[in-house]
Amino acid sequence: MLVFHRSRGQAQSALKSMSYLCVSRWLLPVLAGSFVLLPVLAEDPSPPRIASIGIKNAQQVLRFSPYPAAQEFKILRADALGLPFSVDATGVLTGYEWKSPLRAGTPQGFYRVEVTPISDESLAAATVLNRTAYGPTPDELERIRTIGVQAYIDEQLSPEHIQEDLDINKVVIPSDWQYVTASSTASSSQLYIYLNSLGEGYIDDIQLVAGNVAGTGPNLLRNGDFEMPLTTKDWKVASNHARSVISTDVKRSGRSSLRLVTTAPGSTDTSAIVQTITPALAPSPQRYTLSFWYLHTTNALSRVTVRLSGSQPSGSSPMLPPITTLTYGIASLADLSTWHILHAVQSKRQLLEVLTQFVDNHFVTYQDKSQDYLAGKVPSGADAAFATDLEYRELKKWREVLMNPNGTFYDLLKISTESPAMVIYLDTVASKKGAANENYARELMELFTMGVDNGYDQKDIEEMSRAWTGWRVDKLPVGQENNPFATPIPTASRNTTPGTWTLRFNSSASEHDATAKTIFPGKTIDARFGPPHAGKSYELRLPARTGTAGMQDGYDIISHLADLPYTQEYISVKLCRYFIHENFVHGVYDYTQPNSSAEAALIRDCMKAWDTPAADGRKGNLRSVLKVIFNSSTFRQHAASQQKVRNPLEFTVASVRALRAARPTGGFTSDCTGADLNNKMITLGMRLFNREEPDGWSEFGQDWINSSSLIERMRFVQERLRTASVADPVGLLKLKLPSTQWRDAGLVTDYFLSILFPAEGKANLTLDRATALTFLNTADNGTTPSLFNALDPNSSTYGTRVRGMVAYLMGLPRFQEQ
Known part of the structure; x- marks a missing residue:
């Protein structure tokens, strides 16, 4: 041949x-x-x-x-x-x-x-949209062809200059009374009213009537309009709602309403305001309709639930946007995940979103463990919301650094070190003098900075662990949340005194080991790093420090670790694995060799950029390192193209974005709630902000792909494409193709192949194209020929064919690649 x-x-x-x-x-x-x-x-x-x-x-x-x-x-x-x-x-x-x-x-x-x-530019464009973004959209494919790959990269490297005003970042609190109704058979004759989180709100005109029409017929509740005093004759009030009172200042109708106030979330009769309905409600098939009005307050937000014991009928005030619950500290982990996912789908600052996930996964924490720690320290039932708040505050700080052109790796490392979620996660919170816990010292070097077996040993772990004794998480008073030396709120008044759960340093002689410490004694930088680092000592000596000065031990350590050649290498390797391919390694490359591999040469260039002070005079500038990666031939050519498998987050978001084009009349041809993607990610084995192991979610494709996960991914795209309001490929093709081409099976197929697989090249898609054409030209029974060009583009049959064909293409193994 x-x-x-x-x-x-x-x-x-x-x-x-x-x-x-x-x-x-x-x-x-x-x-x-x-x-x-x-x-x-x-x-x-x-x-x-x-x-x-x-x-x-x-x-x-x-x-x-x-x-x-x-x-x-x-x-x-x-x-x-x-x-x-x-x-x-x-x-x-x-x-x-x-x-x-x-x-x-x-x-x-x-x-x-x-x-x-295909052209070099086309190849690089596909890689850029798959790595610096969560997959291409039809609109972005067109835009990058217009402005060019370099312009797109430059734009994404400066997210602070990208104008964006997403609705998902707007705190929305309904300013008017909300009407809620629910109909069903009665599950019991006990009615519960409770707030779902710490907070307050107003409720008025609760009615329960027989039948399916709200407000029609006698109200079966006593004092449901709260025009009479709140007495045990009508309403039994649990202790967590004991501050609830009749209010004449705010009401929906009449003279008064009920101002609900809770010190702990409600859920059942022991944590709710309860009425036993007399006479007892009739069993099925008799139906009842519940209705009420609810008004949010702006100082302590909470949703309300009104239901019969056993849940039917049950009504709750409408869901609040994730950013609203996050801002008010009442969010669930699902709220945080939804907000994070929606940014990945919608944001123009795609590289910011990709990097935020990289950083959060690198400095991984575990919401469940924070929740366990807070249980018993915060009001009953509120521990999950408080734990989620720790994750959210950390996530916001990552984003602030990444939005700053002078952001450095040290800035990120400092945020992680001070993060209450991290202090809890790796057991620093329980580390004390004479019983230092080694977990954080070990993972700080092995996973967060130097990399496993890369310049440290067990003695360094043991010595370093003593420096982290005394680091705690407590509730500090309002205005003292950034003062780790502040006196914490006493245990007896923690649940009733405003404050913030955050980092605190316990400097007492019994908690912090104040003696001198020597880390990396006698160690010098490996010869493989070459000049100017090879042979230099990186021993770190910490003097004896008493009182609050002892906390400086930790800051001296992270300042020392942040710019070590070992750290530069390991973080550069992780970034290249993330953006290029899996086969970069640390602890192996000899940077003194003139004929090193492309991978070793790129890591060496990243380290040079890291070592070069940026505009603010500091080393470790994140954007400087990223520019080296994105401008390399290793990134722009075949070394990166289609060399990685999409993890569940990348896959689900890319599935939405692949068909997402802006409609001239508003809205998009593909969308999601965020919660739907989060649920599928959990099914696929990925729970954001809640990984138990400290190594983060895997960047290796073999950990994500097997027969069952492929089937689940196929089901996901099939389910999405069943509903035009979720994914509308027909609407998309009508936006992008002239009407004369809507019934041309070949052109319709070619369009979807071009947006779903922009890096494959037409010649590699001929077999899939043939199958797609056969699908379009076959009736729904799967056997009878039925020409696509004979279908009415506005018919349901046309829509079914197109959606089915696109579902087939998105279910192919090649759609798992990026």
Whole structure:
């Protein structure tokens, strides 16, 4: 087999170093050595090799290896080696197989495969939208073609200059009374009223009537309009709602309403305001309708639930936007995850969102463990909301650093070190003099800075752990939340005194180890790092410090670790794994070797950028390192393209974005609630902000893909494409294609192939294209031919065909790649 490769914009050239093999009437060269498509291809990959050639059913059959990002394959033939090659038009090319009828009298000849790749710019554009963003959208594919890859990267590296005003960041509190109704059979004759979180609100005109029409018929509740005093004759008030009172200042109707105030979330009769209805309600099939009015307050927000014991009927005030519950400290973990996911879907600052997830996953914490720690220290039932608040405050700080052009790795490390969620997660909160816990010291070096087995040993862990003794998490008074030396609110009044759960340092002699400490004694930087670092000592000596000065031990440690060559290497490796491919490693590369691998050379360049002071004079500037990565040929060429598997977050968000185009009349052709994606992510094994292991969610594809997860992913896209309000591919194609093309099965298929697989190249998609065309031209029974061009583009049958075809394409294994 003689293999021919046309490089982008260059003249044709043939491979050298070939041997020849005669098969039947054809003489073909065979590459010396087999071709394997490696996961790392820093330069253009090797041209496709002819794998076999033979005769079957009176046809000559030639098969060849795939070539990534191939726009076109051609089979060329020459009667002899000295003669020019020309396209053999006698055969049919299907995928990676070419068949041609046997021709009597045709002399033996030589064959080669010619490939025309997609352009370098197109390849880089696809990679950029898959790595610096959560997958391309149809609109962004068009925009990057217009402005170019470099302009898009420059834009994303400066998110502070991207104008954005997302609704998901607007705190919304309903300013008027909200009306709630619910109808069902009665599950009991006990009615509960309770707030779902710490807070307050007003409720008025609660009615329970027989039948299905709210407010029609006698009210079966006593004093449901709260025009009479709140007495045990009508309402039994649990202790957590004991501050609730009749209010004449705020009311929906009449003279008064009930001002609900809770010191702990309600849920059942022991934590609610309860009325036993007399006479007892009739059993099924009798139906009842519950209705009430509710007004939020702005100083202590909470939703209300009114229901019968056993839950039917049950009514709750409408869900509040995640940013509202997060701002008021009453959010669930699902609220935080939803808010995070919606940013990934909607934001123009895509690199900011991708980096926020990288940072949060790198400095991983565990919401469940924070909740366990807070249980018994905060009001009953409120521990989950307080734990979520710790995660949210941490997440906001990551974003602030990433929005700052002078943000450094040290800034991120300091946030993590001071994070109450981290202090709890790795048990620093219980570490004290004489019983220092090693968890944080170990993970700080192994996972957060230097990397495993990269410049430290067990003695360093033990010595460093003593520096973290005395770091605590307590509730500090209002105005003292940033003062770790403040006196915490006494236990007896914690639940009734305003304040913030945050970092505190206990400097007492029994808590913090105030003695001198020496970390990395006698250690010098490995020779493999070369100048200017190799051979230099990185021993760290901490003097004896008493009182509040002892806390400085921790800050000296992170300042020392932040810019060590070991840290520079490890964090650069993790960034390259995240943005390029999985095969970067730490602790191995010899940066003194002139002929190092592309990976080692790129890490060396990242470290140089890290070491170079930025505009503010500090090292470790995040954007400087990212620029090196994004401007490298390793990132922009085949080494990165389609070399990673999408994790559940990346997959679910990319599934929404792949079909998401802005409608001229408002809205989008693909959307989500955020909660729907979060639920699917949990099914796929990924719970944001709640990973038990400290190594973060895996960046290795093999940990995410198996037969069951692929089936779940297929189900996900199929479910989304069933409903036009969720995903509307018909609306999308009508936006992007002229009406004359709406019934052209080939053009419709080609459009979706181009937006779903922009890095594949047309030649690699011929088999999938053929299957998609067959789908469009087949009736819903799966067997009867039914031409697509005969369908009315406004008919349900047309919509079903298009949605089914797109679901098929998005269910392919190649959609899992990025």
